[in-house]
Amino acid sequence: MAQWTPPDPSIKTRISCCIIALNEADRIGRTINSVRSLVDEVIVVDSGSTDGTQMIAENLGARVVEHKWEGYGPQKRFSEDQCRHDFVLNLDADEWLPDALRTELRGILAQEKMPASSFFMKMTMVYPKRDKPHLFADAHNYIRLYDKTKTRFADSLVHDAVPPTPDVMQLRLPAYHQSFRSIAHLVRKEIGYYELQKLEKKKNKPLMVVRIFTEIPWQFIKFYVIRGHMFGGFYGFILSVAIAFMRWMRLLILLGY
Secondary structure (H helix, E strand, C coil): CCCCCCCCCCCCCCEEEEEEECCCCCCHHHHHHHCCCCCCEEEEEECCCCCCHHHHHHHCCCEEEECCCCCHHHHHHHHHHCCCCCEEEEEECCEECCHHHHHHHHHHHCCCCCCCCEEEEEEEECCCCCCCCCCCCCEEEEEEEEECCCCCCCCCCCCCCCCCCCCCEECCCCEEECCCCCHHHHHHHHHHHHHHHHHHCCCCHHHHHHHCCCHHHHHHHHHHHHCCHHHHHHHHHHHHHHHHHHHHHHHHHHHCC
């Protein structure tokens, strides 16, 4: 296993980066390299990859820990437990830090004391086979840099979120998130997620039955217009159609059809 390069000497707060992974050989390198010179260690928690993800991560200096998949929240919490430092940068294998955000983070980490115990990071969608977001790209705001002694991921199969601390700060610049490789990959991924939701989500069956008749047009408007995929060209259109149909399928799965 290659040794991880120590962070930039100007950085005062040592942080650990943890990443959960399963068959991410085609993109784990991008994620690991995007935190180089910022973090003291990278831990990849792998749940049984068969495509060489482990070797790629180790060759880049990450420490790989094998751990059977237990659900999103439990897997994230296990990855936190592997970190040597209290401050954790928690990324998925399909996320990475562009140069502008790296510069912003370096300025924060170079301070004598961290100005907050948790930081919101805007995860901005990047379409497959592209390297940056389109204009007005869809984004979600998550806590991804935090002191794990003050807050942690929820122990939930599907709700992998970190509650903000009272002193939470917002990072100004976005991270990038390429959550699927193709429409087919998105469908497979979402159906697996809906099956987990079925185990945990409380169901309002009468409301869900009513939504079966309205879900597709509403979800299309939501994603194509409100979430800004109308600015993503033809791909934005077909993605909005696919998501609207999958959200309708989600109702059927949750209702047990």
